[in-house]
Amino acid sequence: MSAKQKQAAGITHDGVFYPLEDLNAMHDSMLYIRRFEEKAGQLYGLKKIGGFCHLCNGQEAVCVGLHHAADEKDYILTSYRDHGHVLARGSDPTAVMAELLGRAGGIVKGKGGSMHMFDVERNFVGGNGIVGEQVPVGLGLGFSSWYKDDGRVTIAIMGDGGINQGAVYESFNMAALWKLPIVFMVENNQYAMGTSLDRASAETHLFKRGISFKIPGMQIDGMDVLEFDKKMGEAIAHARSGEGPILVEAITYRYRGHSMSDPATYRSRAEVDEWRSGRDPIARLEAQMIEAGLATEEEFKQRDKDIKKDVTAVARAAEAQPEPDASELWTDVYTDPIEGAYPYPVKVG
């Protein structure tokens, strides 16, 4: 196929045409996240990344599909499993890696770490560490759009663990009561830490959890990036239309443990393999593109090599950065510190 033919080419999925350029971008973004997470896991093993580190391998289609469907002006906020989302949003990978490494050039200056990625320029509002905590904050972002009539939608992401927090239902109620422009999105990766969905949820069809608040629900295959993008686009359009919030359940799977310290002994190897080999979102898109004659296996292999190289270079650049300056300890606590009263004097003698 000539370059010109490829340009005109693409894949039509469920009535939506995805040009090759978009397909390539989505593919590369998913693969980048996969390789980035693998690098993060490796650096964690080397004790260069500390604390908690929650990887999203397997869930890439949700990250990339969502961010493809959302507008730049929309607010997106999520839990601590945030590397994939912040990368999909277009933030600088070196800054994200530097944050994981606790470096001066980290996306939040080395003050947040793995769980607290923020990027105000891209309306990425965390990176929030308490399960479900981000949902009421998302309610407030949605409220601000209602108050200012600014046309933005807020996508408040939680996991299948987070959706059991009371704060979520308080938020559902107010969002529906005031018809706020919010998409509540559950990444159902089947396990809340080590507890499987059916051990934690009386209603395992999580998209139905909004019914008593009159919030419509959608369940979407989160292992298919085109399907996820399309349906997420519909959900976002619903929220933007002024009809009120909508609840989206993304069916997905995390290949790794809950965090780096979790060997995931609560599930069988066969189960993990079934998802990895049967439903992997990257392999799926690659197969679709090869089938459509848009790419070859060799091309994908080459791109994987290039991406791995990029990620390695990013990790090197991030590692080469200094740690934050000691003066940073005291900054960003208050916008208006009060002279003489803060910081609290710690001088002895």
Added chain:
Amino acid sequence: MSKITYREALNQAMCEEMERDDRVFLMGEEVAEYNGAYKVSQGMLDKFGPKRVIDTPITELGFAGLGVGAAMAGLRPIIEFMTWNFAILALDQIVNAAAKMKYMSGGQYSVPMVFRGAGGSAARVGAQHSQSLENWMANVPGLKVVMPSNPADAKGLLKAAIRDNDTVIFIENEINYGDVGEVPDEEYIIPLGKADVKRTGSDVTLVAHSRMTGFALEAAEELARQGIDAEVIDPRTIRPLDENTILASVAKTNRAVVIEEGWRFAGIGAEISARIMERGFDDLDAPVARVTGKDVPMPYAANLEAMALPSVAEIVEAARVVCGRA
């Protein structure tokens, strides 16, 4: 000057700031159609409409978080807790979200908002509705904690709190709402972080905030009759604490009593006493004394309730002890 109540002063502060800045809105339980559980928001729904004065369901954690998100998106929320007792349900949003968002985001997001409502002991409402939690709030970096003791301070401090670019915990006093005091007619702001000398004196410094400021002033009158000249300092802002004003007073009087309605253990009095010890040790002629609420849940029976709270008599007694006159 006009004579108005503490609740009217708060109402004026909110109305003036909402007229000045359309990013400011008031949200909470019964703030709109009911005109406020304590009538602090009387008339505000009529004045500003249902978009800016908003009744919520009984859902403190949810609407506290709503305020945090709205503030991050550039609005200036005033979130009213009917009382601070119910704010315990919202602590995750106050402590883990509002207070830390600026630091965790490397300065990218700030949370300029006010959480306000009635705190301190009420009258005969038992253990769950009668307590002082300002030390919980004041312990958290990222929060500012303000507690006015009279109508003029209430108005000037609330206006400052609404304009402040950080999260301000504004704790009013349930029993003080009906207190009348003189309030300037012209617009004024009282900056946060500035203590106020409510009475000058030379023999002993009484440090007291919120309702206890009135108790300390009463105690000072009694002490005067007994020949002891007490200075009364109201920190007004608990965090950040204006320790310089307190230390300057102790340098003059060489003796201090710290009074608070809250529990003694790890209370505000413990903090203030420690700071006087750390930075004013050489000025002290006697150990700092504390008068606090008793270390029990608030009882209902009138006699027990009175015993559980600090009293003017206890303040007088403590001042006599530190002055060597007991």
